[in-house]
Amino acid sequence: GQQVMQIPQYQHVQEGEDFTTYCNSSTTLSNIQWYKQRPGGHPVFLIQLVKSGEVKKQKRLTFQFGEAKKNSSLHITATQTTDVGTYFCAGTNDYKLSFGAGTTVTVRA
Amino acid sequence: EAGVAQSPRYKIIEKRQSVAFWCNPISGHATLYWYQQILGQGPKLLIQFQNNGVVDDSQLPKDRFSAERLKGVDSTLKIQPAKLEDSAVYLCASRRPGLAGGSTDTQYFGPGTRLTVL
Numbered sequence: 001g002q003q004v005m006q007i008p009q010y011q012h013v014q015e016g017e018d019f020t021t022y023c024n025s026s027t028t029l030s031n032i033q034w035y036k037q038r039p040g041g042h043p044v045f046l047i048q049l050v051k052s053g054e055v056k057k058q059k060r061l062t063f064q065f066g067e068a069k070k071n072s073s074l075h076i077t078a079t080q081t082t083d084v085g086t087y088f089c090a091g092t093n094d095y096k097l098s099f100g101a102g103t104t105v106t107v108r109a
Numbered sequence: 110e111a112g113v114a115q116s117p118r119y120k121i122i123e124k125r126q127s128v129a130f131w132c133n134p135i136s137g138h139a140t141l142y143w144y145q146q147i148l149g150q151g152p153k154l155l156i157q158f159q160n161n162g163v164v165d166d167s168q169l170p171k172d173r174f175s176a177e178r179l180k181g182v183d184s185t186l187k188i189q190p191a192k193l194e195d196s197a198v199y200l201c202a203s204r205r206p207g208l209a210g211g212s213t214d215t216q217y218f219g220p221g222t223r224l225t226v227l
Contacts, residue, residue: 004151033215041220042200042220043218044218045215045217088151088152095164096165097154098154099152099153100151
């Protein structure tokens with residue numbers, strides 16, 4: 001079945017630094033979504049990428065969908081304490097959405 | 110617009126007991142999902158409804174888990190009997206009309222029910 005892998009599992013970042021988290025699928029995806037889950041909260045939708053090579057930006061967050069539609073990345077610039085949480089990617093294949101295990105981000109002030 | 114409602118928020122039971130969770134999706138959302146999220150993992154889809162019909166329940170442990178959405182609105186998820194490994198947060202999510210595709214794949218999650226099985 002479809003598997004979605006995320007790396008790294010944990011990301012410890014100094015406030016103000018940049019980092020990138022990666023998402024890889026074992027199968028070609030029709031789209032990929034990114035969610036953020038704050039500690040103790042529920043996943044909140046951030047963005048959806050549909051087209052091969054698509055790049056979307058939300059303020060300090062840049063999302064990219066690979067050319068083969070099997071991988072994606074989330075890049076955060078100038079990390080802030082409000083970026084703390086777990087970022088999940090979720091890929092759609094054959095109408096089924098599969099979540100990765102997430103990258104948990106902590107920020108050192 | 111009201112969000113996805115779930116109850117109870119927390120539940121503690123002993124193994125072999127039964128438990129039920131309730132979900133009220135966003136008004137007008139035809140698609141409803143139940144996920145199981147074990148600590149440190151991503152949400153795992155248990156069952157997907159389109160209106161009151163089941164679209165996908167391939168990962169639902171049917172020997173102990175059941176779910177229904179009789180009138181195509183609210184849904185209940187039941188575990189009977191519970192095992193220790195069922196301890197998790199059970200998330201309900203809903204999506205706008207339509208089975209899939211396009212730009213309307215956004216799922217809106219409820220706050221979840223945290224189940225502890227002792």
